[in-house]
Amino acid sequence: MRDVVVIGAGMTKFGELWARSIKDIFVEAAMHAIEDAGVDHLDSMYVGSMSPGLFVGQEHLGAVMADYLGVNPIPATRVESACASGGAAFRQAFLEVASGASEIVLAGGVEKMTDGADVTDALATAADQEYEVYQGITFPGLYAMIAHAHMHKYGTTREQLAAVAVKNHRNGAKNPNAQFGFEVTAEQVMKSTMVSDPLRLLDCSPVSDGAAAVIVASADVAKQLKKKPIRVIASAQASDTIALHGRKDVATLGSVVKAAQNAYKMANIKSGDVNLVEVHDCFTIAEIVVTEDLGFFEKGKGGEAVINGWTSIEGKRIPVNTSGGLKSKGHPVGATGIAQIIEVYEQLNGTAGARQVKNAHIGMAQNMGGSGASCVVHILEAK
């Protein structure tokens, strides 16, 4: 496999973008990425999106976006893996460049969730319709069960969950693209409206519109463009049972464990070598479970890590979700995986502004779908 690098990035602000269509926001992000990379053409493109059919009545999103971006007749394909659609789209772009089939590929992600569709219903299609959704459960309930299992097994506390939201909002307040770019206190989190016990409103990532795009290229292209090479040193993906009840232990996400193992192996590094990580904090409990399953903390110690400040931007172990995460930055599902790559790319480029992590050489992005039935992990390195 050839070396693959990221050479440009662009995204919209995340939020309730009622005045603009799904096409408008994708094109905005893609144009920024193309401009940032300084490329004069694309060989191919991928669009990660979970459910444009249910959200805005438009499938065939690869072709739609290629047309509105003005890049016909290049190949354009939509990739879907529920909330991991963005990460999966990035992986396909990586594989295409790695194969030698293309030199310059755009990997984008987009979701328009606030245009009137029943969002909870549409998101529930990422769970097992037959054995979960038809029985009445939706995602806050599924993650609440994960939270209860984790609290029961490891003693994780309500305060630790709140600490995730507090940290991510503190980071997001420094991110101009964040939907909820303000700070919150632990008390506010713990007194917010109950959604599904123990998860409250401020434990949940918001419903968002947004788009993000990066330009993936061969090392040769990066050299010609005189770009600092931010190499993709690992791309790994794994799956788990679609329904939560199919798993032996619901306090661990098997797809995260597996994808991380494969990613470390491919990159030939250990978890201790990673300088920052963006994780899929769709709910506060998810960040705690995921940081453990990625190997950054002993199982059951993820809650302690965040409340002790070890995962803050200046934290002594590993900065987690410097972008604000899904919690504060927003979670337009198909765009999330690409936005994570953008944060890692900017951190490794030294352009993360007020959120900059010192001496960031290796960064990871972990994006997952459903209650962890799919997980994509990428590791990038600045050289």
Add this chain to the structure above:
Amino acid sequence: MRDVVVIGAGMTKFGELWARSIKDIFVEAAMHAIEDAGVDHLDSMYVGSMSPGLFVGQEHLGAVMADYLGVNPIPATRVESACASGGAAFRQAFLEVASGASEIVLAGGVEKMTDGADVTDALATAADQEYEVYQGITFPGLYAMIAHAHMHKYGTTREQLAAVAVKNHRNGAKNPNAQFGFEVTAEQVMKSTMVSDPLRLLDCSPVSDGAAAVIVASADVAKQLKKKPIRVIASAQASDTIALHGRKDVATLGSVVKAAQNAYKMANIKSGDVNLVEVHDCFTIAEIVVTEDLGFFEKGKGGEAVINGWTSIEGKRIPVNTSGGLKSKGHPVGATGIAQIIEVYEQLNGTAGARQVKNAHIGMAQNMGGSGASCVVHILEAK
């Protein structure tokens, strides 16, 4: 890029499969493909599906199918390009093996269209929602406009359109997996119910349930398994405007022309070297336009070719849609592109039974989405 081969195939019968779920039919096709290939594991899998969200309320189909197929924790991703979703899934599997990232990858496709959803509405999401669908047009109308343009420009006749249906039903009558495996006469076609002038009911492919899967592998794996190597010598994809009105000439499908050019270049062959082709005959007019745009006939001569019998199984130019095509075999949209690959694979393997083309060495599959906004072309060769 490494050599990539197809080593196994399986599909369900296409039709109204009311007694079985989308999971059931995908697993049936995938199990047949795995058994046919004789592999004991998969490294990864792709599921082509256009709109399981709108048809059956289930997204996240990669993870769902990996789970029900019992192959967790392998990577599993859904790929969507409207009615070209199957071809696009095959292309991703090809790129993954070509890159060296995986040795054995399943490429499947599935759609369950008869379970109660508004099919015309769901399919319309493959067109431009804003500028086509909201104005009231759906796919029969779009292809009717293509037909009128072609008739006006080249003198294509109503009889020539009917000849496509007659030939494809004659082929499909020899295919045990065909939904409508019976013959029709030109008179029946021309007297069938008008759908959108000039297209009548028997000019249209049916609404179908079905699944199909193939196993894609490296040449090394094929050698170990002592399989006759059916090599993928070209994989090409192209895009065009999503809306029909954006094109200079609606009697030509630009994405087909472009994908074919790239495919011939990659395979280093000419159209005359191809021994059989499966084309995307969602409507009879589509087969005529596509066979011209793939370079098999001079522009405007596709109708004449079919009525003269040049595209029949024993035809003197090139057998087209020996499987029965979408018209007779059925068109479960996400499965179609994979089912085309299966027909080509069986023909090159010499296992196509009553439909067998003599001396078939090189075969092509052309799969498209919407009114041609996306097109995927693959060329396979038996060596």
